[in-house]
Amino acid sequence: DGGITQSPKYLFRKEGQNVTLSCEQNLNHDAMYWYRQDPGQGLRLIYYSQIVNDFQKGDIAEGYSVSREKKESFPLTVTSAQKNPTAFYLCASNSHNQPQHFGDGTRLSIL
């Protein structure tokens, strides 16, 4: 079945450590997105990519980095500069002007 796969489902980060969240899609979508979800705050856009080898900052990009080397993959790195990384991270993808499809999320916690 086509879809978006996020891994791992749960991730723990130590102080000063960078961690990478994986997002893979086999829907042949051009655009991919990363959102952060905190309780009662809805979704906030971190980064998005409309095409391979190009990406743009969203509303809360500080402390995060991404790459888009392949159409189907859009990994998110949470760097040590992100001082409050504990959240639920959602990856989405879509074709132009079509609804976004979401993965099942990765919950990141601090050790």
Next chain:
Amino acid sequence: GEDVEQSLFLSVREGDSSVINCTYTDSSSTYLYWYKQEPGAGLQLLTYIFSNMDMKQDQRLTVLLNKKDKHLSLRIADTQTGDSAIYFCAEILGNQFYFGTGTSLTVIP
């Protein structure tokens, strides 16, 4: 980003109708969407409405759109315990999505 507003909580009794409201900011939005999020999961597309429509019905779901007031609602008929979830409305401008804060629906047996 755009401000898409929803009330945070709604409780209804099983079998009653639920109405979840949303106000959006840009009348040039082409589509408006409703998503459902169950605990610990991603968002699942429930339904959508094109901006030139006033109403769309899909089984137990009815979407109403008032473009003049920039108001969108989702009515769930005969609400079941399995409908307990967070519901997000979203508007699309260009290829940018703007999501509401989400409404947490609790269905009381």
